Amino acid sequence: MEFKVNSKELEKLLNRIFPAVPSRTPMPILENFLFEIKDGLLTIYATDLEISLKSSLNVVADEDFKMVVPARLLFDFVKSLKETTIHFKTIGNGKLNLTTDIGKYSISYLDAGEFPEIPTISNAEAGELNEITINGDELKEAFERSAFAISKEEIRPAMMGVLFEFGEEGLRFVTTDGHRLVNLLKKNIKLDSFQQYIVPERAVSVLTKILDQKDVNIYFTKTHAAFKLTDIELITRLIGYKYPDYMSVIPLENEFLLKVKTKELHESIRRMMLFTTSNLRKVKLTINKEVIDVSAEDVDLGASGEEKVTCDYKGEPIEIGFNSAYLSDILTHLGSEEEIRFKLHSPTKAVIIEPVEKKENQELMMLLMPVRLNN
Template identity: 65%
Template sequence: MEFKANSKELEKLLAKIIPAVPTRTPMQILENILLEVENGVLTVYATDLEISLKSFLNIASDENIKIVIPARLFYDIIKSLKDTTVHFKINGNKRLEITTEKGKYTLSYIDADEFPEIPTINTSNDVYEISINGQDLKSAFDKTAFAMSKEEIRPAMMGTLFEFCDEGLRFVTTDGHRLVNYLNKNIKADINKQYVVPERAVSVLSKVLDEKELKVYFTNSYVSFKLNDMELITRLIAQKYPEYKSVIPLENEYALRVKTNELLDSIKRMMLFTTSTTRRVKFSIDSEQIIISAEDIDIGAAGEEEVKCEYRGEKMEIGFNSTYINDILSHLSDYDEIIFKLHSPTKAVIIEPVEQKENTDLMMLLMPVRLNT
C-alpha cells in the first residue's frame, strides 16, 4: 500500500498533534501516533490519556490503512526535509518506507488496535454546542490561565471554569491566593451550567487558537474543541468548582486608582529586594501616592519607590506577595489604569480596569499578606 504527501503540509499537521505526545511515560505506546488513511484523507491521532489531538490532511491514496509509528522520530524526519513530495510505502514485514528524491528512511510500525481508543463526541441531546471566535477564547485564556492552581489537593482548581450564565460565558480560575473572573458577553447561552476544563487542554489550545471560529461540544464527561483541520478532546474535571462568588468581598469601600504600568514597573524593581521566603512588598497608601517598599534583612538590602495615585479612603499599609501582584499587573498591562478596591489590610482586594474592553468584564482578586509589626 502506498500514499504520498507534501512534506511542509505534513509538518504543519504533525506540529498540531505533537503536544499530546508525552515526553516521559510508563506507557510506551503513548510515545507513538496513529496514522489512518481513509478515502484519500490522512488523519493523525495522538493522546496522553488526558487530552487527545487529531488532525487531517487530504492526500493521494487509493487504499485505506491504520498503523502506529514512533511520534517524535517521525516528526523530526518530516521537519528536517525541504519542501518536497514524500512517498510512503507499507511493507509486509511491518516496515514503513519513507522516500524522497534524495533519501530513503525506514520505520517499524505496530498494529492500530494496540493504540488507546480516542474518545469521540457524537452530536446528540446530551451535547451542548457553542461557536466562539478563536481570538475571544485565546483572550480569555490569556487573562485567566495564570491563576489556575498547581496543587493536586483540590483538583477542580487545577482547571478553568466555563460558566454559562444569563450575562454570557464566564471564565474563572483561582489558586486560593488570587482569583480571576472574566466574562465574555458575546456568547449568549440558553443554559446555566458549569464545566471545568483541565489546565493541560487550556495550555495546548492557547498555542493554536487564531481569529477563526471554532465549535465547542460539551458533554457531562468530555469537551471537544474543533478548529480548522484539528480537534482537541479532553476529559472534564469531574469535581465541582468551588463557590468562588462567596469569596468576592462586597464591603470594599476604599478606591485606589493608579496607572497600571507605572505600578508594574515599580513592583518589578521591588522584587529585587524581597526575601525568598515571604516575597513581600508593602503598600503605604495615601490620598495622592503609594510608597512601595521591600526589604531583605538577610542580605541587608532594601528598596522604596513612590507611585502617584488617586485614593479615596483611610490611610492604609497593606502587604502583598510580590510574585502574585506582579502576575496580576502583568495580565492587566494592556489596560491604562486600574482600580484597587480595599477594605482593610487583612481582607481580599478587588482589582479591575478603569475602562473595560468591549463586551467583556474582567475582575481579579488578591489576598494580602500580613506585615511584620
C-alpha cells in the same frame, strides 16, 4: 498500502498535533501517531489520554488503512527534509518504507488496535451536548488573562483548570489558586441553562498556542470537551469535580477606591521584588490620597527599598501587604490596561483589581489576598 504526501504539508500537520505526544509516559504506545487513511483522507491522531489532537489532509492512496508509527522519529525526519514528495509503502512484517527523490528509509509500525481509543463527542447522549462558537482570539485572550491563576496543587484537583461557567449574564472564565482569582465575563456568549465545565490546564496551554483569529466551535459533554478549529481538533477530558464557590470569597464591602497607572505601579513592584526576602516576598503599600509608598525589606541581606507612585485614592489611609510575585503576576496580565482600580476594605480582606476602562460585552475582575504586615 501506499500513499504519497508533500513533505511540507505533512510537516505542518505533524507540528499541529505533536504537542499531544507525551514526553514521558508509562505507556510506550502513546509515543506514537495513529495514521488513518479513509477515502483518500489521511487523519493523524496523537494523545496523552488527557488531551487528543487530530488533523487531516488529502493524499493519493490506494486503499483504506490504519497503523501506528513512532511520533518523534517521523516528526524529526519530516522536518529535516526540503520540500519533496514522500512515498509511504507498507511491506509487511511491520515495516514501512519511506521514499523521497534523494533517499530510501525504513521504520517500524504497529497495529492500530494497540492504540487507545480516541474519544468522540458524537458519543454524547441526547440532551447532554452543549455547543458554543467563540472567536479564536477572544478565547486566547481569556486563557492568557486567566491561566496564570490555575492551581498547581493536586490536593485541590477542581482548581487545576479553567472553569467555563454559563449563567444568565453570559460565559465566565474563572481560575483561582486560593491566593489569586480571575473572573472574566463574556456577556455575548450564552447557553439556555446553567452549566459548569472545568477544562484542565494542559488543554488550555496547548490551545493557547494554536488558536488564531478564526472562530472555534466548542462542544461540551459531561466528561469531555472538543475544540474544533479550522484544521485541527482538540478533545480533552474535563475535570470531574465540583468547582469551589468562588463567589463567596469576592468581598462586597470594598468601599475604598484606588486608581493608578498600571505600568508605573508594576515597574515599582518589580524593583521592590529585588529587596524582598526570598521566602516571604512581601511588599508593603502605604496608600494615601495622591501617593502610594511602595516598600520592601530583606532583613537577611540588610537591604531595603522604598518608592512613591502617584495615584488617585478615595478612602481612609491604609497599609497593606502583598506577596510581590502574586501582585506582579496580576499586573502583568493587566499590562494592556493603562489604568487599573483597586477596591479595598482593610489590610486583611481580599482586594479587587480591575481595569478602569471597560470593554464592550466584557467584565474583568481579579482578586488578590493580602499578607499580614509585622508592625
